[in-house]
Amino acid sequence: MIVIPIAFIAVHAALAPIASAITSLFPYEQSQLTNDTLNGLKDDPRTASLVDLLSFGDGATEPIPSGSCKSFPGDEDWPSESTWKALNVSLKSALIYTTPIAAPCYDSQWGKKDVAKCNEIVGNFTKWPIHQSDPTSIYWPVYQGRTCLARIDTTEADSCMRGGYPEYAVNVSSARHVQLIVNFARNANIRLVIKNTGHCYLGKSTGAGSLGLWMHNLKTVEFLPQYESDGYRGKAFKLGAGVTVVEVYRAAEEHGVSMKGGISPSVGYVGGYLQGGGHTPLSGYWGMAADSVLEYQVVTADGDFVTASETSHADLFWALRGGGGGTYGVVTSAIVRAHPKIDVTVSEFTLGNTTNQTVSREGFFTGLRTYWESFPDYTDAGTYSWFLVFNTNGQLSLKMTFFAPGHTMESFRNLTKPWFDAIKIEGIPFAVPEKAGYYESFLPAYMEAWGRNEFPMGTATSLPGNRLLPKSLWTSAENFNATWNMLRTHIEKGRHFGGYHQAPKNPLKADNAVSSAWRNTQSFFITRSILFLETATTNDIGKSNKNLLEEILGPWRKLAPASIGGGSYLNEAAVDEPKWKEDFYGTQYERLLEIKKKYDQSGLFYATTAVGSDEWEVRDGDQGVSTQNGRLCRV
Ligand SMILES: Cc1cc2nc3c(=O)[nH]c(=O)nc-3n(C[C@H](O)[C@H](O)[C@H](O)COP(=O)(O)OP(=O)(O)OC[C@H]3O[C@@H](n4cnc5c(N)ncnc54)[C@H](O)[C@@H]3O)c2cc1C
Ligand SMILES: *[C@@H]1O[C@H](CO)[C@@H](O)[C@H](O)[C@H]1NC(C)=O
Ligand SMILES: *[C@@H]1O[C@H](CO)[C@@H](O)[C@H](O)[C@H]1NC(C)=O
Ligand SMILES: *[C@@H]1O[C@H](CO)[C@@H](O)[C@H](O)[C@H]1NC(C)=O
């Protein structure tokens, strides 16, 4: 036996990054598909006939003829029952023939209506656990095609169908599962869908007639006290693909460090969040969440299990930090740099109501304007907020959560004094009095601010939209006037209005796919369409969508076009945003497309509005908005 000295391994590892990563693989990543395991499957009579469909890709693909479609259930080339059975054997029984989450609300192929079960589902439907723990459920059923809504009042006339939910799903518990499914889907020409939590606002984690990878159960979290690479030496976490934002925050607290994450506790960390950029209450200190990624483990479209980092598949690594989820590969884990512990002051209050109070509408708007004018000061000081403005029956109010990392109560008071003075001078009442607190670390501050917020979801009653407003809109009185006038008009029209003051910095000098618009951002505004009924006609949804894109978002787009550094955050956007390439991906689109083509020639990883997605279409008929309830075909 030859004993290799430790020092030799270290040197060797530095020269061969792929090998070095093997030391840090999670146990579930050590279970991989190799040519050896393929040979094993060939020798097993239950899977022998399947092996051709499980073989690795070699990067080369025939050009895909225009108009050709992915195989769909019922098609001649759709795999037979026995093929699915064999696939299940190869997956060690992890294959699920899916059931729509709300099936118990209907008489359907999945059984008779079960009123008790239906009640429980409907009762839980606006909360996250039920969607995360289901292999195919998503938070916004409108993109699924509304073919099996969670409703108590269904009758025998109502039907439940899979619609846009995947036909089969795999409860992923190893890298090998992912590789098998990637190979099978590519070789059998079947649409592949990746679902983690199902949070996606655009329907990217669902798709009709597809085979779904359900990543949620990859929950491993490991603290790395002394991570080392060429670019960084220090604390980090290695995080499984199914870990959520709040789980990362808890782990950070436990180890006395800070980690960047979003405001919703239930958002998946490593999936759409990190890969789409990830804005965070700590962006004023350490940038976008994706800026702190050190490595990913990825299954590529050819089925290979690789490390993506600065020294291994650097182009893929670049794309996976901001270029969008579900596009370049399936990530099984990420190593993310940890940041120092930080203290936080949080202030929450609601201002208003106005017409029946001592304050005039003008006074309220003056107070609001003072706040907005202060954004450069607030973001220079590293702070962040999430607020909502309501205009209900002419009553104006502002619900504020102001998050000030690195600030004591005193420095927070100093920073916000001009605004609080204006509130007092104008006599704007507090509808909900201020509750302010100082916390020595991030987690308790976060729990106070957002950690217990349900962020209601699971409804099919509106469509989202957003805009990233660049710093230049604040640099002259004239520009700010235009900004102010646009926002005030939006509010005066009684439209939904939410927003953040945040200006992600880039202290790590990250060069990645986080959209160029994010690097200019002073503020991020979110809105939604006019509400519609879950059971609205497609015509009504179409009208609401058109109104959103033209009447509501039109002025936002005009104020902050990509040409002046504006854009739209790809993770929380209107799915039919017309200039999505430049608006979602900024100046990075062309490079991302090259990387996409290099790693995924066959278009295995389709997701709506993802890089390269315009080469495909979902034939969903007219549903009023782009849904995933249809066959996926090459345009
Ligand atoms: C209530 C709410 C609050 C939010 N708050 C924030 C916030 O504060 N900051 C912020 O930046 N964003 C926020 N978001 C947006 C959020 O980041 C996105 O919805 C994100 O896509 C969620 O990722 P997921 O993996 O949980 O969701 P999913 O819907 O499961 O997946 C989203 C996309 O990622 C892909 N994907 C998932 N897992 C993988 C994987 N392992 N490998 C490759 N692709 C994968 C999917 O295919 C899909 O395209 C919020 C969303 C909601 C609904
Ligand atoms: C499997 O074998 C094929 C053909 O021999 C080879 O090209 C490929 O690189 C191998 N793949 C892996 C992951 O070992
Ligand atoms: C896969 O096998 C398991 C265990 O036998 C079974 O429960 C499951 O239904 C099978 N999946 C499919 C799609 O047949
Ligand atoms: C629904 O919520 C109740 C409590 O609110 C819980 O006991 C139950 O397990 C939930 N059911 C599902 C399916 O999530």
Ligand SMILES: *[C@@H]1O[C@H](CO)[C@@H](O)[C@H](O)[C@H]1NC(C)=O
């Ligand atoms: C999925 O797999 C996990 C183990 O990884 C198991 O605990 C869980 O029950 C499975 N869920 C379903 C729905 O099959």
Ligand SMILES: *[C@@H]1O[C@H](CO)[C@@H](O)[C@H](O)[C@H]1NC(C)=O
């Ligand atoms: C303000 O008034 C509207 C309309 O009367 C009401 O719906 C809303 O709840 C009030 N908001 C607050 C914060 O009091």
Ligand SMILES: *[C@@H]1O[C@H](CO)[C@@H](O)[C@H](O)[C@H]1NC(C)=O
């Ligand atoms: C104003 O407030 C008072 C007391 O809260 C209430 O009785 C009255 O109806 C309100 N008027 C309007 C116009 O809302």
Ligand SMILES: *[C@@H]1O[C@H](CO)[C@@H](O)[C@H](O)[C@H]1NC(C)=O
């Ligand atoms: C706050 O402002 C006061 C008065 O200007 C000043 O004395 C004090 O040092 C400031 N504190 C901080 C933390 O900035």
Ligand SMILES: *[C@@H]1O[C@H](CO)[C@@H](O)[C@H](O)[C@H]1NC(C)=O
């Ligand atoms: C800003 O708008 C106000 C009225 O809305 C106007 O009085 C003022 O002159 C404008 N200022 C600039 C610099 O355009």
